[in-house]
Amino acid sequence: MSDRTRDSINDIWGARTPHAAGAIWPARVDEHLSETPDRWVRGACVLCSNGCGLDIGVKAGRIVGVRGLASDVTNRGRLGPKGLHGWAANHSPDRLTTPLIREDGQFREASWDEAMDLIVRQSRQVIESHTAMGIGFYTSGQLFLEEYYTLSVIGKGGLGTPHMDGNTRLCTATAAAALKVSFGSDGQPGAYEDLDVTDTVLMVGHNMASQQTVLWARILDRLAGPNPPWIIVIDPRRTFTAEHATVHLTPRVGTNVAVMNGLLHLIIHAGAADQTFIDAHTVGYDDLQRTVERYTPEYVQDLSGVPAADLRRAADILATTPTLVSTVLQGVYQSMQATAAAVQVNNVHLIRGLIGRPGSGILQMNGQPTAQNTRETGADGDLPGFRNWGNAGHIEQLATLWNVHRHTIPHWSPPTHAMQIWRYAEQGSIRMLWIQATNPAVSLPHLDRIRRILQKDDLFVVVQDAFMTETARYADVVLPAAIWGEKTGTFTNVSRTVHISCKAVEPPGEARSDLDIFLDYARRMDFRDQGGQPLIRWHDAESAFEAWKACTRGRPCDYTGLTYEKLLAGSGIPWPVNEQRPDGTVRLYTDFVFPTAADDAETYGHDLDTGAAHTEQEYRANDPQGRAIIKAAEHREPHETPDEEYPLWLTTGRQVYHFHTRTKTGRSQALQDAAPDAFVQISAEDAQQYGIEQGDWILIESRRGLVIERARIGDIKPGLVFIPWHYGYWDDPSRPRAANELTLTEWDPVSKQPHYKYAAVRISRYAARDALPAPGLIGRAVKAVQGLLGQERSSAAQGSSAQEPQPKTTQRVDG
Numbered sequence: 001m002s003d004r005t006r007d008s009i010n011d012i013w014g015a016r017t018p019h020a021a022g023a024i025w026p027a028r029v030d031e032h033l034s035e036t037p038d039r040w041v042r043g044a045c046v047l048c049s050n051g052c053g054l055d056i057g058v059k060a061g062r063i064v065g066v067r068g069l070a071s072d073v074t075n076r077g078r079l080g081p082k083g084l085h086g087w088a089a090n091h092s093p094d095r096l097t098t099p100l101i102r103e104d105g106q107f108r109e110a111s112w113d114e115a116m117d118l119i120v121r122q123s124r125q126v127i128e129s130h131t132a133m134g135i136g137f138y139t140s141g142q143l144f145l146e147e148y149y150t151l152s153v154i155g156k157g158g159l160g161t162p163h164m165d166g167n168t169r170l171c172t173a174t175a176a177a178a179l180k181v182s183f184g185s186d187g188q189p190g191a192y193e194d195l196d197v198t199d200t201v202l203m204v205g206h207n208m209a210s211q212q213t214v215l216w217a218r219i220l221d222r223l224a225g226p227n228p229p230w231i232i233v234i235d236p237r238r239t240f241t242a243e244h245a246t247v248h249l250t251p252r253v254g255t256n257v258a259v260m261n262g263l264l265h266l267i268i269h270a271g272a273a274d275q276t277f278i279d280a281h282t283v284g285y286d287d288l289q290r291t292v293e294r295y296t297p298e299y300v301q302d303l304s305g306v307p308a309a310d311l312r313r314a315a316d317i318l319a320t321t322p323t324l325v326s327t328v329l330q331g332v333y334q335s336m337q338a339t340a341a342a343v344q345v346n347n348v349h350l351i352r353g354l355i356g357r358p359g360s361g362i363l364q365m366n367g368q369p370t371a372q373n374t375r376e377t378g379a380d381g382d383l384p385g386f387r388n389w390g391n392a393g394h395i396e397q398l399a400t401l402w403n404v405h406r407h408t409i410p411h412w413s414p415p416t417h418a419m420q421i422w423r424y425a426e427q428g429s430i431r432m433l434w435i436q437a438t439n440p441a442v443s444l445p446h447l448d449r450i451r452r453i454l455q456k457d458d459l460f461v462v463v464q465d466a467f468m469t470e471t472a473r474y475a476d477v478v479l480p481a482a483i484w485g486e487k488t489g490t491f492t493n494v495s496r497t498v499h500i501s502c503k504a505v506e507p508p509g510e511a512r513s514d515l516d517i518f519l520d521y522a523r524r525m526d527f528r529d530q531g532g533q534p535l536i537r538w539h540d541a542e543s544a545f546e547a548w549k550a551c552t553r554g555r556p557c558d559y560t561g562l563t564y565e566k567l568l569a570g571s572g573i574p575w576p577v578n579e580q581r582p583d584g585t586v587r588l589y590t591d592f593v594f595p596t597a598a599d600d601a602e603t604y605g606h607d608l609d610t611g612a613a614h615t616e617q618e619y620r621a622n623d624p625q626g627r628a629i630i631k632a633a634e635h636r637e638p639h640e641t642p643d644e645e646y647p648l649w650l651t652t653g654r655q656v657y658h659f660h661t662r663t664k665t666g667r668s669q670a671l672q673d674a675a676p677d678a679f680v681q682i683s684a685e686d687a688q689q690y691g692i693e694q695g696d697w698i699l700i701e702s703r704r705g706l707v708i709e710r711a712r713i714g715d716i717k718p719g720l721v722f723i724p725w726h727y728g729y730w731d732d733p734s735r736p737r738a739a740n741e742l743t744l745t746e747w748d749p750v751s752k753q754p755h756y757k758y759a760a761v762r763i764s765r766y767a768a769r770d771a772l773p774a775p776g777l778i779g780r781a782v783k784a785v786q787g788l789l790g791q792e793r794s795s796a797a798q799g800s801s802a803q804e805p806q807p808k809t810t811q812r813v814d815g
């Protein structure tokens with residue numbers, strides 16, 4: 001039997017269930033089964049930050065499908081294309097099933113004992129020769145909370161290394177940074193429920209229609225009902241999201257601060273700033289007013305290319321709307337002045353007093369499903385429970401909780417951010433790098449450099465994944481991981497809603513959960529507290545969750561009122577959940593008191609321009625004492641701009657049918673067929689200038705590398721090209737095609753998030769659509785990529801995509 005309630009490939013968002021402002025979003029249950037299950041197991045989707053509740057259908061020990069959970073506040077039964085199809089990857093025949101150890105350049109199968117002993121031996125050796133500062137962890141936004149917390153305690157309370165960060169650095173570091181700057185702490189002020197009532201949605205650098213399809217369905221249902229909200233989209237491309245915009249601003253990449261300053265300028269000049277709210281609940285307004293004064297619509301047009309009239313139309317809405325929800329994502333976080341720009345979106349809310357009330361909230365979006373938990377638990381460059389590494393009292397709390405000496409917990413400088421961890425590995429001061437649930441050989445910028453680092457003889461690389469990824473190929477030890485559906489754990493979406501996802505089936509072969517791997521490592525390393533007791537006193541997911549609860553008591557992300565039982569009752573629950581709020585908290589800051597007081601704040605702040613950290617003394621001297629912080633910023637030019645040699649802007653991003661490096665979605669036939677290969681999107685004007693036709697092979701070069709992609713024409717500003725970055729080499733090593741061959745190693749001074757959204761490139765027509773690209777010109781690059789991947793392909797032409805489906809001219813470009 002094969003059963004599905006809808007065709008999510010051809011109808012991404014499904015049928016409308018219109019509703020009026022304030023009405024509860026009606027349920028619609030989406031389901032996709034390959035066979036009739038003999039039981040259902042409670043889960044939640046891990047293929048984006050939306051965190052949709054679902055049940056996993058199981059038959060004879062195998063996953064046979066999923067069904068959206070009608071009672072869940074997040075999705076009320078809906079699932080999108082990835083949620084409905086992504087589970088196919090679990091039973092893919094090429095799952096990793098045993099540990100692998102590299103010997104004489106080749107992998108051989110090994111037992112867990114052998115592999116873990118090797119890792120422990122290596123750890124001890126590095127500690128002896130280089131201290132624990134020689135060990136780095138590069139983790140994920142895709143593990144479960146219990147796994148991160150265990151890892152965080154191992155790193156901070158056991159080893160005492162400051163070098164631990166997640167790929168969340170590439171993803172939502174700016175969300176955390178912008179929330180800390182404005183409100184003192186991470187944690188979204190708003191909630192999805194605000195979308196059900198709001199009058200206006202502002203989306204900055206966020207293509208929600210493709211990237212959180214179920215959340216977008218929620219907005220589409222408002223648009224189909226009475227009193228639909230206004231939609232303002234700021235994105236240089238005409239995306240699915242932009243198609244529904246009341247106003248679509250298309251700035252030049254990297255100019256978000258200029259555009260936001262222009263909007264703030266016009267709101268203030270319209271007399272729409274709420275002076276009473278500003279006086280009572282914020283600091284810093286005067287400086288903002290001074291700064292944005294010169295950002296007239298005409299000046300902003302010069303800087304950003306946004307026509308003054310369009311800016312005025314958007315500002316008219318923002319100045320008059322009674323309620324506002326803003327979302328911000330990678331078009332800001334991965335672009336120039338990431339934190340500064342994200343903070344200006346917060347400022348729109350603060351100067352209009354549109355926060356902490358139904359319909360008014362900010363979602364500094366997350367991307368990965370569990371990125372919020374990497375941040376909460378301190379498995380990224382933060383401390384557990386949103387504690388401040390600069391606050392001695394906060395360090396003492398952790399030292400007491402773990403019963404370790406406070407000097408064990410690295411806090412003499414900010415925890416090392418991912419880009420710096422890679423730099424240390426490159427320079428040789430990090431000797432062992434343990435990579436979990438992330439694929440940096442495709443996802444980090446400037447791949448040629450990353451491949452060189454991974455290959456260094458003096459770097460011991462451990463990769464913990466479910467598949468032989470482009471990264472795993474370089475490992476010294478590969479650990480086969482159980483994934484979603486094969487292990488139990490919890491995670492938190494961008495609406496602060498915590499879900500549980502349960503083990504439905506056994507992992508393949510000897511694959512183990514990440515939690516079990518970390519617990520095993522802690523046991524073998526024999527980490528002890530000051531009393532001689534084991535540092536890690538938990539043994540499974542639920543006991544890890546209980547330990548985590550103790551770490552959050554009294555913190556903004558208070559989990560103490562949650563239990564596994566409660567989470568299994570039919571819906572996710574938003575934190576804080578505690579004795580006072582046993583059912584959770586939909587919206588933060590309803591009393592307009594923010595965690596900015598010096599004793600509460602997660603950071604003492606930074607200079608938005610340089611990233612220089614403020615000291616505790618400086619912060620205390622102007623203690624905001626619970627008021628939100630308005631911080632202004634001037635526009636700055638991107639670090640690389642087009643010139644004669646590289647005359648075009650490149651930006652990169654996503655498509656609806658794939659998740660990241662496609663390790664899961666590329667193994668679902670339906671999703672892979674829907675988006676089989678990378679492409680380069682160029683404007684009709686540029687296509688004409690370069691003599692390019694739809695489907696032609698195009699060579700795209702930057703200062704760092706080159707790729708060859710087919711052309712898709714339209715829906716983008718002239719002077720800008722776009723490449724989806726999903727496509728690496730595991731399923732097609734025949735030509736250089738990963739967008740990150742081209743991107744640059746630059747990052748935001750405050751959040752340290754890399755700049756994937758702009759680079760200078762040149763393009764040329766390489767071959768006609770029906771021709772195979774000849775090997776000659778690209779030989780070197782291909783050899784580099786293939787050599788490093790250990791592939792035995794002789795020419796670029798081999799296996800390349802002449803037989804692959806041609807891009808459909810009618811298909812939307814960002815599909």
Ligand SMILES: Nc1nc2c(c(=O)[nH]1)N[C@H]1C(S)=C(S)[C@@H](COP(=O)(O)OP(=O)(O)OC[C@H]3O[C@@H](n4cnc5c(=O)[nH]c(N)nc54)[C@H](O)[C@@H]3O)O[C@H]1N2
Binds near residue numbers: 171237239366367368
């Ligand atoms: N289908 C799908 N969904 C996903 C994912 C996926 O891989 N596939 N990944 C998840 C993850 S981890 C994340 S982080 C999110 C990302 O979700 P999004 O941020 O929505 O995705 P992107 O396509 O990376 O970037 C969004 C938009 O930024 C625009 N942009 C580029 N430069 C600029 C600029 O300078 N200014 C402005 N204003 N806009 C600019 C691009 O044109 C693009 O449309 O999606 C999540 N959901």
Ligand SMILES: Nc1nc2c(c(=O)[nH]1)N[C@H]1C(S)=C(S)[C@@H](COP(=O)(O)OP(=O)(O)OC[C@H]3O[C@@H](n4cnc5c(=O)[nH]c(N)nc54)[C@H](O)[C@@H]3O)O[C@H]1N2
Binds near residue numbers: 334467660
């Ligand atoms: N050019 C460009 N580059 C980008 C971006 C961009 O917009 N443009 N976006 C950036 C962003 S926002 C992000 S989030 C990153 C994402 O980049 P990556 O994290 O590198 O991407 P994924 O493909 O999601 O890699 C996750 C890996 O974890 C494995 N995995 C899944 N579940 C589990 C599990 O439970 N346990 C273990 N051990 N492994 C598991 C998967 O098989 C996969 O190999 O990419 C960044 N790179």
Ligand code: SF4
Binds near residue numbers: 049080084
């Ligand atoms: S919107 Fe995100 S969480 Fe929901 S089904 Fe789609 S991929 Fe999964």
Ligand SMILES: [Mo]
Binds near residue numbers: 171366367
């Ligand atoms: Mo992300």
